[in-house]
Amino acid sequence: MPNKGSMVGLEIFFKFSRAMFLVAIFLMGVSKLDAQTTFEVDYVPPETSVNDTLYLTGSFNNWNPSDKNYAFKRQADGTYKLSNKQFLNSWISYKITRGSWETVEVQKDGQPLKVRKLSFNQIGPQTETLQVAGWTDKLNTAAEKKWLTIEVVDIPLNTPPNTSLYICGNFNGWVPGDERYKLKPVGNGNYEIVIPVYDERLEYKFTRGNWSTVEGNSYGRPRPNRIIELSEVNPNQVVEDTISYWEDQSYGIFNPYTLLLVLTALQGFFLIFIINSNQNNNKWANQALSVLIFVISFTLIARVVIYDRVIYTNYPKLSLLTDLVFFLYGPTLLIYIKRLLHHAKKAIWDYWPHYIPFLLQCIIYVSFFFKPTHTFIEQNLFQSMDSPPYSVYEVIVVLALVFNVWYWFRIRGIIRNYFKNIEHTYSTDQNIRYLNAILIILGICLVLWTVIILVDVYGTFTEQPVNTLTNFLIDGIWIVFSVVVFFLGYFAIKQPQIFRMAEQEEEEAPEAEKPQMESEELEELKQALHKIMTEDQVYLNPELSLPDLADRMNSNVHTLSRTINSGFNKNFRDFVNHYRIEDFIERAQDEKYKNQTFLAIALAVGFNSKSSFNRSFKKVTNKSPREYFNDLEQASS
Known part of the structure; x- marks a missing residue:
């Protein structure tokens, strides 16, 4: 118990x-407190037709650019509203389209717009007000860009059959399921894609359509973005990549x-x-x-x-x-x-x-x-x-x-x-x-x-x-x-x-603060110590500590420690082990212990390990146990 x-x-x-x-x-x-949200677009580019339908696409609908469940309704004042949508996750990433990836929203200068993100951290319904700066099909020629061909020459063996591979990065705002950037098979198990590059540094990753199926490192760990510096690549060069792991197809958790x-x-x-x-x-x-x-x-x-x-x-x-x-x-x-x-x-x-x-x-x-x-x-x-x-x-x-x-x-x-x-x-x-x-x-x-x-x-x-x-x-x-x-x-x-360690003595006072012991008192304590060690044989207890011995003598650890240090010129361990070694030598020469090993006798007299015994024996006799008894035999013969 x-x-x-x-x-x-x-x-x-x-x-x-x-x-x-x-x-x-x-x-x-x-x-995640509540994910019921209304989206309102209060500005669209002037070239947007009143007949166009706006859609919300993102991580919640596998990046479907024309999902009727997420179609905005045009209001009388020219704004667009998508009301009371409930989401399962604590946050979403999304963009606005006019029904296809060719008509996805972009920045005012035609540069790709990074995916929008929204977290649901507030209690009760929330409204997200948005503005669309431009559309890809309307401003596509405004942005200067270069083109780069990337070929995937190897994919993981556990890639699901008939799966589609996508590439996403800073060239498309990091949309993982953008149909414009689905890789095409080119034979021999290879896949190829031509992508626009707007900056001198291209950052990208491969996915199978969403972030849960993105490429990763071993054990399902995320891998850093792939990076290509355009200054280090020949414009006519085909960049070859290898996909080593899919996060969801690795060990995962x-x-x-x-x-x-x-x-x-x-x-x-x-x-x-x-x-x-x-x-x-x-x-x-x-x-x-x-x-x-x-x-x-x-x-x-x-x-x-x-x-x-x-x-x-x-x-x-x-x-x-x-x-x-x-x-x-x-x-x-x-x-x-x-x-x-x-x-x-x-x-x-x-x-x-x-x-x-x-x-x-x-x-x-x-x-x-x-x-x-x-x-x-x-x-x-x-x-x-x-x-x-x-x-x-x-x-x-x-x-x-x-x-x-x-x-x-x-x-x-x-x-x-x-x-x-x-x-x-x-x-x-x-x-x-x-x-x-x-x-x-x-x-x-x-x-x-x-x-x-x-x-x-x-x-x-x-x-x-x-x-x-x-x-x-x-x-x-x-x-x-x-x-x-x-x-x-x-x-x-x-x-x-x-x-289950025994309690240690309290820290001793500095020497200058200790009262000096009278020689008569010291001699009495020495005799009492010798008596309790020889008659009561307290040293046989392998867990004997200074507090234990002080209790047996109705003394305190400070007085007893000074007695051992001053009277016997030893520390506590050497003092106790001296009696153990004497007892060991006596037993080792006794006929009734002749069938016992040195270690068994050492443990019987209070030592708790072979190393401790050997160290103490040599400290007392200046010899190892074997040397000591060999010398005794030679002296007696």
Whole structure:
């Protein structure tokens, strides 16, 4: 049965879980409140005929340019209205046509108009007022353009049969299902298209008619835009491209990467229950550890959820949940380390100053929550730093890195100091070397984080595409980060005693503040110590600590520590192990122990590992156990 400490730990865990769940619900709620919208066109070019019908085409109707369900009605005052349309998604992309792609709207100078976007973030019906600057068939000759031939020489083997391939880019305003730019088969499995180019840089992608079927990288990841600089291409040259993957035909949300993250998160939730179910556990440390593991597991699940393009497209603000780890992990890990090593018993909320950056982050993110969904996606994480909307997020990312580096060095100092002074408190090695491994794992994450920022800066100032490398490094961080939970899970099974550590002594006062012991008092304590060690044989307890021994002698850790240091000129561990080695030597020469190995005898006299025993034996005798007994045999023969 779980003890009282475990119940308190689980209570804190469930309260934190409920809070995070409410945050998730809030984020999803503000992403899509109502999608009933009226579109009104209050200006069209003078050359528009009164007999023309205007249509709304977009992501909601597979870019059908003449969908009668989305036909505007001309009003008496010359405006056009499309009333009370309900959309399933949280945002749409769209354009206005006069019934075909040859009559789609363009800019006033004939240049392609980038797709319009609209998010549904407000409660109740909304009206979107639009103006049309020009029509393609009316202004087509006004725009200067060049032509470029692109040939696709290879497509993925899992491409659905009889599918249509499209190209979209800055030449058509990024419409993914524009019938004017459907590739034509030219034999041998190749496809070809001739496209206009209005600028010196052509950016484009291939699709199968919509953004859910766009080309991607392995595991269904988005790929960066294809880029061609016209100055580097011969006008008569045919540009050859290869399509490697389709996003929807790849692994998608179910792939080795996301599977690893999901398994890690599930193990984390299971581990929380395990460590809070241990009897006589260090409840204070394990409460903090439970929160720490939950933060990791929760953010891993959030990472997996937004990996799916459909979910991310409709609820992109869920990606903010992964950022909870930015300013939560460092302080919570520090609290865990302090509670584990020094048994600090302050409640987590007593450390509230450490969480001020997290609270400020939450306040800033409130403004992100209410951004239009399509704007939020366009201003997504780890994008170019030269765009003002990104600057706030980029500052948060950089500050979070500095914040976590500072906590990493602070925690490293606490752990190093603990190991430096551990021999003054414990008689055997403690099974907490895993903390160094965790620091190494987190250090790798911080290095990768730094590289990501440097790559981002490089891409900004050089205008080189770095999205692929950035995404690869981000995935790498999450994989390395997930190792922490697997590592803790391994030790929870192999060495469960790390969750039930005995309390350490309180920090000793500086030497100048310690009162000097009288020689008579010192001698009495030395004799009492020797008696309890030889008669009661307390050293046989492998978990014997200075506080334990002080309790047995009705003394305190400070007095006892000074007695051992001054009276025996040893630290606590060497003092206890001296008696263990003497007992070991005596037993090893006793006939009734002749069938036991050295290790078995060492464990019987209080050592907890072979390495600890060998190290102590050589420190006492200046010889290894084998050398010592070989010399004894030679001396007696």
